[in-house]
Every structure is written in C-alpha cells, then in structure tokens.
Amino acid sequence: MFFRIDDRLVHGQVVTAWIKQLGAKRIVVIDDLAASNPIISKALTMATPKHVTLDIKKVGEAAECIEGYVENETLFIAKSPVSAQQIIEANDQYDWKLNVENIGMAPGRKKYAQTVHLDDENYQAISMLNCNDCVEVFMQTVPGQPVSTF
Numbered sequence: 001m002f003f004r005i006d007d008r009l010v011h012g013q014v015v016t017a018w019i020k021q022l023g024a025k026r027i028v029v030i031d032d033l034a035a036s037n038p039i040i041s042k043a044l045t046m047a048t049p050k051h052v053t054l055d056i057k058k059v060g061e062a063a064e065c066i067e068g069y070v071e072n073e074t075l076f077i078a079k080s081p082v083s084a085q086q087i088i089e090a091n092d093q094y095d096w097k098l099n100v101e102n103i104g105m106a107p108g109r110k111k112y113a114q115t116v117h118l119d120d121e122n123y124q125a126i127s128m129l130n131c132n133d134c135v136e137v138f139m140q141t142v143p144g145q146p147v148s149t150f
Contacts, residue, residue, distance in 0.1 A: 001066070001094045003076040003084050006102040009034065010047040010054070013102075013142050014077065019052060021143040024075040026053040030062040030083055059083050063090040079103075081118065081125035088135060096135045100126060100150075113139050113148060126150055 002022055006014065009029050018024070027048060034040045035058045048054040057065070059078075063086055071094065078084050081100065088096050102115050109117040116139055118126065130137045130150055139148040 001069075001071055001074065001076065001091075002097050002099070003078070003088065004099045004101065005079070005081055005084055006077055007079045007104055008102055009077055009079065010044045014075070015047065015049055017142040018075060018099075019049065022075055023073065024052065025073040026055065026069065026075070028062065028069065028074060028076045029054065029056045030059055030076060030078040030087060031056070032058045035061070059086055063087050066091040066094070081122040081129070085125040085129055088129060088132070092132070092134050094134065096129075098129060098135055098137045100137060100139050101141055112150065115141065 004014065004018065009031065010027060014027070029044055034044060035056045041056050044056060045054055066087065076087065078087070080103070084098060088098070100116055103117050103122070105111070105117045108119045110123070111117050126137060129135045137150060140146070
C-alpha cells in the first residue's frame with residue numbers, strides 16, 4: 001500500500017505525478033477535519049481528477065476499512081505521520097511504502113528536509129514506523145527525483 005504524508009492533501013504533485021506513477025484509481029484522504037468539513041471536502045473533490053475516486057475518512061474510520069481497498073490502485077494521504085502510524089499499525093498485514101513530504105514549518109517543528117518539518121510527536125511516529133519491517137519510509141517530492149531516508 002502506498003501512503004503519502006502531505007499537509008496539502010490533494011494538490012498538483014499528487015494529481016499530476018503520483019497518481020500517474022502509481023496507476024492509482026482511488027485516493028483515500030485520511031483527515032478528521034476534511035471528513036467533517038463540507039467546504040474542505042468539496043475543495044478536495046474539485047482537485048481530484050474525474051477518473052479517480054476520492055474517499056475522505058476520519059482516522060478511526062480509515063483504520064478499520066483498509067482491507068476494502070485494492071492494494072495497487074489506492075493512494076492514501078494524511079497530513080501527519082501520527083495519523084499514518086495509526087492506520088499502518090492497525091493494518092500491519094500489508095507492506096507499506098510511506099512517502100513523507102510537504103509538512104510545513106510551524107512553531108515546535110524541526111527541519112528534516114527541504115519540505116519536511118516535524119515536531120517531536122511526529123518524528124517519534126516516523127521513527128517507530130521506520131523500525132517496522134512492513135514499512136518502507138522515504139522522502140521524495142515527485143517520482144523521478146532523488147529518494148532520501150530518515
């Protein structure tokens with residue numbers, strides 16, 4: 001399963017590069033605010049290509065329904081490593097590729113890459129996932145660019 005951490009959720013890099021690279025037919029946005037806010041949901045729907053299905057789930061809902069998605073056709077996206085950790089640890093029967101990118105600067109966050117800034121809680125989540133045998137953690141903005149690791 002492919003999981004991207006990106007605080008912008010669905011946007012140009014996802015739509016033009018990752019969907020094509022992965023052959024994704026479905027995007028699953030995992031974000032409590034987006035799932036409960038009709039304005040954010042509508043914006044994400046408008047940003048999603050017509051040939052791709054969009055599901056927007058709260059973290060708790062998504063953790064329980066991963067097995068309903070086709071492994072090589074689904075792109076999961078969340079804003080934070082903590083959210084990804086909850087989903088992945090509840091579904092460790094899958095092999096996960098976790099692409100960490102585009103987490104903006106904010107108070108209490110440390111820079112780990114040009115576009116990756118994490119607070120202690122989210123860094124710990126990445127560290128835990130990095131130790132998990134079913135998870136490959138990497139940083140890559142778009143396909144074709146260099147891959148970095150933590």
